[in-house]
Amino acid sequence: xxxxxxxxxxxxxxxxxxxxxxxxxxxxxxxxxxxxxxxxxxxxxxxxxxxxxxxxxxxxxxxxxxxxxxxxxxxxxxxxxxxxxxxxxxxxxxxxxxxxxxxxxxxxxxxxxxxxxxxxxxxxxxxxxxxxxxxxxxxxxxxxxxxxxxxxxxxxxxxxxxxxxxxxxxxxxxxxxxxxxxxxxxxxxxxxxxxxxxxxxxxxxxxxxxxxxxxxxxxxxxxxxxxxxxxxxxxxxxxxxxxxxxxxxxxxxxxxxxxxxxxxxxxxxxxxxxxxxxxxxxxxxxxxxxxxxxxxxxxxxxxxxxxxxxxxxxxxxxxxxxxxxxxxxxxxxxxxxxxxxxxxxxxxxxxxxxxxxxxxxxxxxxxxxx
Amino acid sequence: xxxxxxxxxxxxxxxxxxxxxxxxxxxxxxxxxxxxxxxxxxxxxxxxxxxxxxxxxxxxxxxxxxxxxxxxxxxxxxxxxxxxxxxxxxxxxxxxxxxxxxxxxxxxxxxxxxxxxxxxxxxxxxxxxxxxxxxxxxxxxxxxxxxxxxxxxxxxxxxxxxxxxxxxxxxxxxxxxxxxxxxxxxxxxxxxxxxxxxxxxxxxxxxxxxxxxxxxxxxxxxxxxxxxxxxxxxxxxxxxxxxxxxxxxxxxxxxxxxxxxxxxxxxxxxxxxxxxxxxxxxxxxxxxxxxxxxxxxxxxxxxxxxxxxxxxxxxxxxxxxxxxxxxxxxxxxxxxxxxxxxxxxxxxxxxxxxxxxxxxxxxxxxxxxx
Numbered sequence: 003x004x005x006x007x008x009x010x011x012x013x014x015x016x017x018x019x020x021x022x023x024x025x026x027x028x029x030x031x032x033x034x035x036x037x038x039x040x041x042x043x044x045x046x047x048x049x050x051x052x053x054x055x056x057x058x059x060x061x062x063x064x065x066x067x068x069x070x071x072x073x074x075x076x077x078x079x080x081x082x083x084x085x086x087x088x089x090x091x092x093x094x095x096x097x098x099x100x101x102x103x104x105x106x107x108x109x110x111x112x113x114x115x116x117x118x119x120x121x122x123x124x125x126x127x128x129x130x131x132x133x134x135x136x137x138x139x140x141x142x143x144x145x146x147x148x149x150x151x152x153x154x155x156x157x158x159x160x161x162x163x164x165x166x167x168x169x170x171x172x173x174x175x176x177x178x179x180x181x182x183x184x185x186x187x188x189x190x191x192x193x194x195x196x197x198x199x200x201x202x203x204x205x206x207x208x209x210x211x212x213x214x215x216x217x218x219x220x221x222x223x224x225x226x227x228x229x230x231x232x233x234x235x236x237x238x239x240x241x242x243x244x245x246x247x248x249x250x251x252x253x254x255x256x257x258x259x260x261x262x263x264x265x266x267x268x269x270x271x272x273x274x275x276x277x278x279x280x281x282x283x284x285x286x287x288x289x290x291x292x293x294x295x296x297x298x299x300x301x302x303x304x305x306x307x308x309x310x311x312x313x314x315x316x317x318x319x320x321x322x323x324x325x326x327x328x329x330x331x332x333x334x335x336x337x338x339x340x341x342x343x344x345x346x347x348x349x350x351x352x353x354x355x356x357x358x359x360x361x362x363x364x365x366x367x368x369x370x371x372x
Numbered sequence: 373x374x375x376x377x378x379x380x381x382x383x384x385x386x387x388x389x390x391x392x393x394x395x396x397x398x399x400x401x402x403x404x405x406x407x408x409x410x411x412x413x414x415x416x417x418x419x420x421x422x423x424x425x426x427x428x429x430x431x432x433x434x435x436x437x438x439x440x441x442x443x444x445x446x447x448x449x450x451x452x453x454x455x456x457x458x459x460x461x462x463x464x465x466x467x468x469x470x471x472x473x474x475x476x477x478x479x480x481x482x483x484x485x486x487x488x489x490x491x492x493x494x495x496x497x498x499x500x501x502x503x504x505x506x507x508x509x510x511x512x513x514x515x516x517x518x519x520x521x522x523x524x525x526x527x528x529x530x531x532x533x534x535x536x537x538x539x540x541x542x543x544x545x546x547x548x549x550x551x552x553x554x555x556x557x558x559x560x561x562x563x564x565x566x567x568x569x570x571x572x573x574x575x576x577x578x579x580x581x582x583x584x585x586x587x588x589x590x591x592x593x594x595x596x597x598x599x600x601x602x603x604x605x606x607x608x609x610x611x612x613x614x615x616x617x618x619x620x621x622x623x624x625x626x627x628x629x630x631x632x633x634x635x636x637x638x639x640x641x642x643x644x645x646x647x648x649x650x651x652x653x654x655x656x657x658x659x660x661x662x663x664x665x666x667x668x669x670x671x672x673x674x675x676x677x678x679x680x681x682x683x684x685x686x687x688x689x690x691x692x693x694x695x696x697x698x699x700x701x702x703x704x705x706x707x708x709x710x711x712x713x714x715x716x717x718x719x720x721x722x723x724x725x726x727x728x729x730x731x732x733x734x735x736x737x738x739x740x741x742x
Contacts, residue, residue: 182609183595183604185629221563222592233556237552238551239550258555283622
């Protein structure tokens with residue numbers, strides 16, 4: 003219900019109407035963004051970051067907001083994305099609830115929340131909206147566009163639909179099309195939310211909120227964002243200190259269960275369920291093959307960038323390494339100097355958020371050579 | 373609510389009372405089983421099969437039931453488990469609802485269904501119950517015990533708790549202890565059932581049945597029983613023929629979603645939810661390390677068999693290959709001639725059920741040499 007907007011967030015008004023790929027349009031829509039560093043006079047040192055499903059635009063601390071961001075270790079002065087050199091922009095995705103317009107926003111035509119009246123959302127819409135922010139900042143061509151997870155899809159859509167919009171690209175744990183295992187996981191997450199009676203076809207409020215459905219969806223998310231290998235070492239079979247209470251014979255017993263519960267509790271009231279459904283579905287729909295007669299590799303080959311890096315984690319079950327390998331190969335077909343860099347990280351899909359020891363040098367190594 | 377007993381099922385009455393590992397006891401309990409082939413005069417050609425969570429005892433067609441069983445391609449005359457040579461017994465697990473006593477059975481002390489009054493169920497209880505069936509058939513020592521998935525746990529418990537009970541062992545996609553990724557998945561499956569208001573703390577009936585919870589649990593099961601690799605080839609991004617109906621914007625769209633829905637529909641009313649909860653939890657609890665000061669490998673080393681084979685699928689995310697490798701290594705420490713045979717099967721945990729081209733020769737190769 004509520005939008006969750008970090009302090010210091012800035013906003014860019016989208017052209018009104020803003021047309022959506024699958025039909026319909028938005029009026030008076032906006033994109034939340036933040037920036038770091040300084041745009042130079044030549045306006046050629048700009049980097050755009052497009053995010054995964056849930057993050058806001060606050061990737062790292064900045065003058066407007068001194069709180070740590072979700073990619074704090076990656077972004078800042080002297081960090082892999084060095085804000086002493088680069089002017090960095092991070093946008094909150096269109097359709098999200100962290101300041102950008104989405105299903106939890108007011109529909110100006112009715113004065114009510116959009117909820118399910120929000121038009122069908124595609125990854126491409128998010129890419130087009132991010133493009134407007136960049137242009138609004140006076141940037142013609144990005145030095146680099148960096149996308150991770152869902153943002154890896156968004157970045158590819160951005161590059162394909164806006165030729166010449168970026169010189170280089172780093173794709174992190176992304177993919178050129180959704181494949182059935184990840185579709186199945188996301189479909190089940192959406193089903194969990196929709197099955198919650200409190201979801202009520204999108205007509206919930208804070209008092210009757212689909213908390214159980216969101217909890218299930220988030221737990222399944224966290225399971226697929228990490229890896230069995232990491233958890234073997236991290237949790238093993240360690241049990242919680244307190245015994246299971248007799249009144250709940252199927253209650254939490256193992257540390258790993260408590261870990262999931264904690265993650266879920268922190269999430270369920272901090273992300274709007276309808277926004278979750280829309281963004282989740284947009285990933286299922288994403289397929290660069292649509293742009294090249296059904297061949298995702300040829301869709302990638304239509305993208306024009308000078309240099310690219312595709313990286314991912316060997317333990318990622320949601321966006322497996324083959325998908326980043328395909329991205330590098332497809333971009334090479336399009337003429338890019340593109341490298342595929344598989345990282346032996348135990349932390350699964352989320353490794354780019356936490357395994358900075360591996361992902362940091364990969365990103366820095368690419369950017370430092372530009 | 374209902375028990376689902378294939379025609380021709382036989383029953384063995386357990387000693388009454390039958391003590392349970394974690395406390396409590398069962399009275400007048402029984403185990404459902406079927407047999408194939410003929411026990412020879414020396415009574416030394418018997419093989420016991422212990423199963424995964426959901427199968428009944430009808431592993432293959434036999435005189436009592438001509439319907440195909442769940443392991444039809446593996447078991448029969450001239451098949452990998454050759455019933456012209458072996459006398460084969462398959463039991464339905466204690467705690468299940470396919471003829472063996474479980475939470476969906478009548479509690480003789482109350483005349484009501486056990487439901488959550490069933491004592492806490494351990495893998496070891498299932499092993500002890502299966503042992504009683506074998507002894508009841510006049511068999512002192514099995515030629516081989518074969519366990520797959522949960523049955524791989526049951527077989528190890530059987531061997532550890534009943535020294536000399538089997539000469540050899542085939543462990544298929546099993547494990548010596550539950551690890552956190554699989555615990556997390558099963559915990560979430562149980563949560564889905566328990567969250568369904570119709571579960572009602574186990575007090576459901578056919579009219580108010582936790583169908584949604586069971587559907588979620590089953591879909592998550594199927595996702596983790598197969599593999600992304602298989603589904604890429606099998607489903608890709610193929611969509612259902614009918615468009616999504618307008619009234620359900622988040623309804624089924626992709627073939628993989630319809631596949632999961634079909635699996636779930638076939639399962640939810642054919643397996644008792646309370647039995648599911650009990651069996652699922654018993655897997656989380658299973659840990660051979662309990663028998664050896666916290667070291668699973670040393671727990672395995674306490675098992676005495678002459679020869680063993682541990683096999684699994686490279687794409688299994690639920691019982692990953694390292695667990696079968698550990699079993700072979702541990703049994704070798706115990707003095708067995710034990711082989712670990714990883715199979716490059718794309719079908720994930722369920723490969724032993726469907727990839728008979730790989731699993732059949734592995735099983736036959738072991739048994740034929742005995």
